[in-house]
Structure formats: C-alpha cells, structure tokens
Amino acid sequence: MLKVGVIGTGMIGQDHIRRMTTVLAGVQVTAVSDVDTVVAASVGAGVGASVHATGGEVIADPSVDAVVVCSWGPTHEEYVLAAIAAGKPVFCEKPLATTQEACLRILDAEVAAGRRLVQVGYMRRYDAEYRALKSSLGVIGRPLMMHCAHRNASVPSFYEKEMAITDTAVHEIDMVRWLFDDEVAAVRVLVPRRSGNGGELQDPLFVVMEMAGGVLVDVEISVNIRYGYDIRGEVVGENGTAALGNASLVTIRHGGVEASPVPVDWRERFLRAYDVEFQEWIDSLTAGGRPVGPSAWDGYAAAVVSDAGVAALRTGDRVPVSLVERPKLYGAEVAAA
Ligand SMILES: NC(=O)C1=CN([C@@H]2O[C@H](COP(=O)(O)OP(=O)(O)OC[C@H]3O[C@@H](n4cnc5c(N)ncnc54)[C@H](O)[C@@H]3O)[C@@H](O)[C@H]2O)C=CC1
Numbered sequence: 001m002l003k004v005g006v007i008g009t010g011m012i013g014q015d016h017i018r019r020m021t022t023v024l025a026g027v028q029v030t031a032v033s034d035v036d037t038v039v040a041a042s043v044g045a046g047v048g049a050s051v052h053a054t055g056g057e058v059i060a061d062p063s064v065d066a067v068v069v070c071s072w073g074p075t076h077e078e079y080v081l082a083a084i085a086a087g088k089p090v091f092c093e094k095p096l097a098t099t100q101e102a103c104l105r106i107l108d109a110e111v112a113a114g115r116r117l118v119q120v121g122y123m124r125r126y127d128a129e130y131r132a133l134k135s136s137l138g139v140i141g142r143p144l145m146m147h148c149a150h151r152n153a154s155v156p157s158f159y160e161k162e163m164a165i166t167d168t169a170v171h172e173i174d175m176v177r178w179l180f181d182d183e184v185a186a187v188r189v190l191v192p193r194r195s196g197n198g199g200e201l202q203d204p205l206f207v208v209m210e211m212a213g214g215v216l217v218d219v220e221i222s223v224n225i226r227y228g229y230d231i232r233g234e235v236v237g238e239n240g241t242a243a244l245g246n247a248s249l250v251t252i253r254h255g256g257v258e259a260s261p262v263p264v265d266w267r268e269r270f271l272r273a274y275d276v277e278f279q280e281w282i283d284s285l286t287a288g289g290r291p292v293g294p295s296a297w298d299g300y301a302a303a304v305v306s307d308a309g310v311a312a313l314r315t316g317d318r319v320p321v322s323l324v325e326r327p328k329l330y331g332a333e334v335a336a337a
C-alpha cells in the first residue's frame with residue numbers, strides 16, 4: 001500500500017484525494033496540508049488523514065511514502081525540491097514550476113539525486129482520445145498541421161493574463177511534444193478582439209507553435225466561453241485528417257435538433273485520464289520502481305515554451321525556443337506514457 005501525502009486541498013487536490021480513496025487500488029492518503037487550514041482540516045477529517053500545518057511537514061511525515069503537490073503553480077518548486085531532498089517520489093500537478101529557471105533547479109536536484117523521483121501531471125497523455133489520435137498518425141501520412149481549441153467555461157478570479165499560457169495552453173504545449181515526439185521551435189501569440197465575458201482579461205488568445213520538424217500548430221485559448229469545457233484537436237496529414245472525438249457519451253435528437261452534452265470542466269472531461277495516470281503512478285512506485293510518466297525534463301521543456309509564449313504575448317514577436325542539453329537521466333523518456 002503506497003502512503004501518500006497531499007499538499008494543496010483545493011479543487012484538483014480534493015478530486016485526486018477522492019480518486020485515491022474511492023476509485024484506485026493500492027494507495028492510502030495519510031496526510032494533507034493547505035494554507036487554507038479550514039479546508040485542509042475538513043478534507044483530512046473526511047479521509048482519516050493527518051492534517052499538517054505546512055507542506056514541509058507533510059513531506060517529512062514518516063507515514064508518507066510519496067507526495068502529491070496540488071497547490072498553486074508558483075508554490076510547486078519549493079515542495080518538489082523538498083521532496084527530492086527527502087528522497088521521496090513526488091507527483092506534481094502541472095505546471096512543474098512557473099518559470100524555466102525554477103524547472104532547471106528541479107532538474108539539477110533530481111540529476112544530483114541520481115534517480116527519477118518527479119512526475120508531472122500532464123494527464124492528456126493518458127486520455128483515450130489523445131492516445132487514439134496518436135495511434136492514428138501512421139494512417140494519415142506525415143502530419144503537417146494541427147488545429148486545437150482549449151475552452152474553459154470560466155476561470156477563477158485570481159486567473160491572470162499570463163496564465164492563459166502558463167496554466168492553460170501549457171497542456172497543448174506538453175501534448176504536441178508527446179503527440180509528435182518533437183520539440184517546439186518557436187511560438188507566436190496573436191490577440192483577437194476581446195470577449196466581453198472576461199472583464200479585463202485578454203481572452204481569447206490564438207497561439208501558434210512551430211515544431212522543430214515543421215508541423216505548425218494553432219491553439220485557440222478561450223477561458224470564459226460559458227457553454228462548457230471543450231477540448232478539440234485535429235491533425236492534418238498528407239493523406240487525411242485525424243480528430244479527437246467529441247467526448248460525449250450520448251447524442252440526443254429531439255424536436256428537430258441534434259445535441260450532445262458538453263463537459264462542465266476538466267474533472268468531467270479528463271475523469272478517466274486522471275484515474276489511469278494516478279493508477280500507473282501508484283503501480284510504478286509500488287513495484288519498487290520509479291515514475292515513468294511525464295518527467296521533470298518534460299516539465300522543464302513545457303516551461304521553456306511557456307516562457308516563450310508569455311514573451312510572445314507581451315511583444316507580439318515570434319519567439320524562438322532553446323532547451324539546455326538533456327541530462328542522461330531523461331534520455332529515453334521524453335515521450336513516455
Ligand atoms: N491537470 C489538470 O488538468 C489540472 C491541473 N491543475 C493544477 O493544479 C494546481 C491547483 O489548481 P486548483 O486545484 O484548480 O486550484 P485551487 O485554487 O482550487 O486549489 C489550490 C489550493 O492550493 C492551496 N495553496 C496555495 N498555496 C499553498 C501553499 N504554499 N501550500 C499549500 N497549499 C497552498 C490553496 O489554498 C488552494 O486550496 C495548479 O497548479 C493547477 O495548474 C488544476 C486543474 C486541472
């Protein structure tokens with residue numbers, strides 16, 4: 001039984017605790033913590049876990065074999081570094097950290113530890129539709145372009161302009177690296193007319209990524225679309241196209257109209273993907289091994305592209321992407337999962 005401590009008991013922290021306590025096998029949540037101590041106490045009591053005053057105490061708790069970090073992005077670096085220092089495996093929700101410099105510090109620490117301890121929560125790699133899309137690439141000929149849309153019904157009040165890249169588009173950044181087994185070479189961000197739904201937020205955005213191998217990817221980021229959570233992707237190949245399904249269990253035809261329900265948010269759309277992601281993480285650690293999913297290198301690479309995207313948003317320029325040399329520790333694992 002893998003004993004897990006969870007830092008950050010907000011929306012996704014609670015959702016992951018729910019899956020670890022009621023859905024998945026071979027795992028027990030033994031400790032939790034959140035700067036919102038009231039929420040942490042309530043969540044901890046609900047699953048019989050110890051409630052600690054700080055994330056550092058969760059990591060140091062002897063009843064904790066592995067750590068799950070679900071706090072806000074800017075706090076991830078501190079906890080991931082502390083888990084590495086304690087020699088404990090750590091699953092960190094995306095992004096690994098909010099700047100490439102912070103990710104490099106994590107890479108350096110893990111390389112110094114000499115073994116993989118870090119996994120990053122890029123769950124699209126575990127989604128059945130994305131996996132089917134990847135499998136179909138052989139059928140449609142060489143991929144040339146990809147069209148994506150990433151639409152949130154709404155975002156919380158603390159969501160800032162740059163988060164459209166660092167918190168939202170970062171999923172597409174990781175996904176295209178995995179899908180095409182290639183790195184992003186340059187980023188542009190185009191700014192269309194502003195939606196009235198987002199207040200002062202610049203919403204939507206249109207992100208264009210150039211892959212090193214020449215594939216061009218466009219991503220519409222809309223975070224106040226109101227009607228639901230809508231994730232789309234279509235690859236254009238030399239001889240055909242391959243698109244994600246519409247993620248709906250049912251299509252209703254009634255009163256002269258055809259309709260399918262749209263997921264409310266990421267918890268519904270990627271429910272199974274998170275389950276598979278966590279079960280594989282738990283199983284890999286229980287077997288005495290190391291995590292095999294998205295690595296600190298993947299987290300770093302996504303952060304470099306994300307930084308380029310933020311610069312492109314600020315300047316309107318095409319911003320090239322340049323990665324440091326990949327440490328041997330991450331040699332064959334960029335496209336894992
Ligand atoms: N993989 C995915 O699809 C998703 C990933 N996320 C990621 O998960 C993380 C959390 O997001 P949400 O749960 O939506 O946010 P949230 O705001 O609902 O929850 C975050 C929690 O972290 C706590 N917190 C903040 N600073 C802390 C600190 N220093 N130590 C301990 N706790 C702290 C907050 O009090 C809050 O309860 C973010 O990094 C986000 O990008 C979020 C949603 C979906």
Ligand SMILES: O=C1[C@@H](O)[C@H](O)[C@@H](O)[C@H](O)[C@H]1O
Nearest residue numbers: 152155167168169171223266
């Ligand atoms: O990761 C997530 C959130 O943090 C982010 O804010 C949303 O835009 C994404 O759709 C969701 O998957």
